[in-house]
Amino acid sequence: MPALSRSAVPSWQPVDDLDDRIGGPSTLSMPEDWALSTAWERAQTATDQGGPITDAERLVALSDGEDRHRVTFALKGNTLLAECDCAGYQYHDGWCAHVASLWWRWSIGEIVVSHLDTGREYEQPPAWLELDGRTDYDALTAAELDAYLACERADVGVRAFARSTRRSPGTVGNLLRRARGKLEGER
Numbered sequence: 001m002p003a004l005s006r007s008a009v010p011s012w013q014p015v016d017d018l019d020d021r022i023g024g025p026s027t028l029s030m031p032e033d034w035a036l037s038t039a040w041e042r043a044q045t046a047t048d049q050g051g052p053i054t055d056a057e058r059l060v061a062l063s064d065g066e067d068r069h070r071v072t073f074a075l076k077g078n079t080l081l082a083e084c085d086c087a088g089y090q091y092h093d094g095w096c097a098h099v100a101s102l103w104w105r106w107s108i109g110e111i112v113v114s115h116l117d118t119g120r121e122y123e124q125p126p127a128w129l130e131l132d133g134r135t136d137y138d139a140l141t142a143a144e145l146d147a148y149l150a151c152e153r154a155d156v157g158v159r160a161f162a163r164s165t166r167r168s169p170g171t172v173g174n175l176l177r178r179a180r181g182k183l184e185g186e187r
Contacts, residue, residue: 026094028082028103028131034095039088043100055114056081060098073102075115075122077137078130078149118146128153139182147172148179 034040042064050059056074061067072083082103083089088096105111112121119142128149137145146165150156151172158176162169 026081026083028080028094028099034100037092037095037100039092039095039097039100040104042097043104046097046101048101048105056116058102058111060084060101062097062101065097069098071098071102073099073106073113075113075126075129076117077145078128078135078153080113080125080129080131081116115146118142118149120146126154137183139185140179141175144175144179144182147175148183151176152180 042062046062046064048060049063050061050068052058053070056072058071058073060069060071067086069084069086071085072081074081082094082099084096084098086096086098089099102111106113106122107125109123112123114121117137117140126149137148140148147161150161151158156164158172159169161167162172165172
């Protein structure tokens with residue numbers, strides 16, 4: 001069994017207060033040379049022997065190391081929350097082999113990532129995903145956010161989205177209209 005990380009011994013209990021953390025969890029920000037980084041190379045060559053802890057967190061245990069790390073890795077709004085408890089994450093401004101491993105595995109369809117607001121699960125990064133930023137969607141209901149991200153941001157047609165979610169096109173249109181109204185009202 002791999003040893004725990006050098007940081008304080010983590011608790012593997014679920015965390016329900018992600019938004020209550022000081023500053024909240026970080027959004028994923030790719031460094032300029034991320035594709036040439038050691039973290040990215042390690043992510044593609046080492047096997048992750050960890051697994052999900054909650055919808056928002058995963059245990060990452062790379063086969064080429066002895067440590068296990070708790071990583072927040074979930075969608076919220078139109079962005080990806082990503083945060084690791086390892087020293088490399090802090091040292092490299094939010095990019096470490098553990099986060100890179102999850103990004104790699106998600107990109108090739110090996111893991112599923114949950115959207116904390118809508119409850120939808122994604123087998124690969126969605127077309128609407130924004131890195132390096134966060135738009136405030138707190139005013140939207142889960143259904144409005146789901147319709148807005150799919151139809152407005154990913155250019156999925158209302159009818160196609162209605163079919164995929166087993167809703168009527170009128171319902172999706174109403175959700176989309178309300179979402180647009182709420183977002184325009186905040187500006």
